[in-house]
Amino acid sequence: MIRKLCVIGAGTMGAGIAQVAAENGINVVIRDVETAFVERGIGTIRNFIGKKLEKGKISQDVHDQIVGRVRGTTSPEEGFAGVDMVVEAVFESLELKQKIFAEADRLCKPSVILSSNTSTMSITKIASATSHPERVIGTHFFSPVPVMRLVEVIRGEKTTEAVVSSAVEFCKTIGKTAILCKDVPGFIVNRFLCLLYNEAANQIHQGMATAQDIDLGLKLGSNHPMGPVEIMDLAGVDVVYNALKALHEMTGEERYRPSPLFAEMVRENRLGRKTGRGFYTYEA
Numbered sequence: 001m002i003r004k005l006c007v008i009g010a011g012t013m014g015a016g017i018a019q020v021a022a023e024n025g026i027n028v029v030i031r032d033v034e035t036a037f038v039e040r041g042i043g044t045i046r047n048f049i050g051k052k053l054e055k056g057k058i059s060q061d062v063h064d065q066i067v068g069r070v071r072g073t074t075s076p077e078e079g080f081a082g083v084d085m086v087v088e089a090v091f092e093s094l095e096l097k098q099k100i101f102a103e104a105d106r107l108c109k110p111s112v113i114l115s116s117n118t119s120t121m122s123i124t125k126i127a128s129a130t131s132h133p134e135r136v137i138g139t140h141f142f143s144p145v146p147v148m149r150l151v152e153v154i155r156g157e158k159t160t161e162a163v164v165s166s167a168v169e170f171c172k173t174i175g176k177t178a179i180l181c182k183d184v185p186g187f188i189v190n191r192f193l194c195l196l197y198n199e200a201a202n203q204i205h206q207g208m209a210t211a212q213d214i215d216l217g218l219k220l221g222s223n224h225p226m227g228p229v230e231i232m233d234l235a236g237v238d239v240v241y242n243a244l245k246a247l248h249e250m251t252g253e254e255r256y257r258p259s260p261l262f263a264e265m266v267r268e269n270r271l272g273r274k275t276g277r278g279f280y281t282y283e284a
């Protein structure tokens, strides 16, 4: 059972993972490289929980308990002290992740589960930086973490059955549903999503359909809550482009070759909502 968790990386995903863990009774230490980053992550959590209190969704008591379960640090030793599990959510770089896993492997006792939130990296490759690859696993959360219900649990080549079961149990404890994935590029969900986004961009690029019609088509004809083009603008056209490039490179499969429209849009800084213009145009 996971009672104490260390989350490495206090960014978008790390703060979200720390929040859902704390909300479900787990003590969390968030570690980042600078105190300002740690504080920003903890600030995001306090903000979310504070809104729940304001809206009357939780009592002052529950609010204080959740907030009290989250601590921050920049020290590896302090971050790992007494934890049952480590979830890494730093930048998507194999070199950085391997460095962090090697350090966690050195500083944590062998029973501690070491997990990565990577979207694209091989868990087996990350685990190869440790001397206990059997305790390394992938737990791929979706953004925004407090809202999205799924976690993809990825078994590396040497991950033990016991570690897989503990990770699935951990997901259940924090209110998520786990699905088991092979250590293949894009795991399960992103392999589908990237195809959908690429098809939408190709249809627009080739003049086969408008962004509006694609979004309406999938919302009304297939009950998607949001259209794929709207989602690309929200996530960032550059982010989707990079994900496709990575999948194409890793799989070598033609179907993941990014539509030429992505490179064009990135060149023109049409990155979606964040730059005011993507597939759609947004008011300032």
Ligand SMILES: NC(=O)c1ccc[n+]([C@@H]2O[C@H](COP(=O)([O-])OP(=O)(O)OC[C@H]3O[C@@H](n4cnc5c(N)ncnc54)[C@H](O)[C@@H]3O)[C@@H](O)[C@H]2O)c1
Residues within 6 Å of the ligand: 008, 009, 010, 011, 012, 013, 014, 031, 032, 033, 034, 037, 088, 089, 090, 091, 092, 093, 096, 100, 117, 118, 119, 120, 140, 141, 142, 143
């Ligand atoms: N953002 C998403 O939608 C999403 C979804 C699923 C998975 N992911 C994956 O989650 C991971 C994190 O993504 P994010 O969007 O939260 O990134 P982010 O840029 O918001 O946050 C990363 C954080 O890691 C910190 N960091 C960097 N090096 C560190 C180190 N050595 N020690 C401690 N902290 C360090 C950074 O300072 C930063 O605060 C990536 O692997 C990404 O691929 C992201």
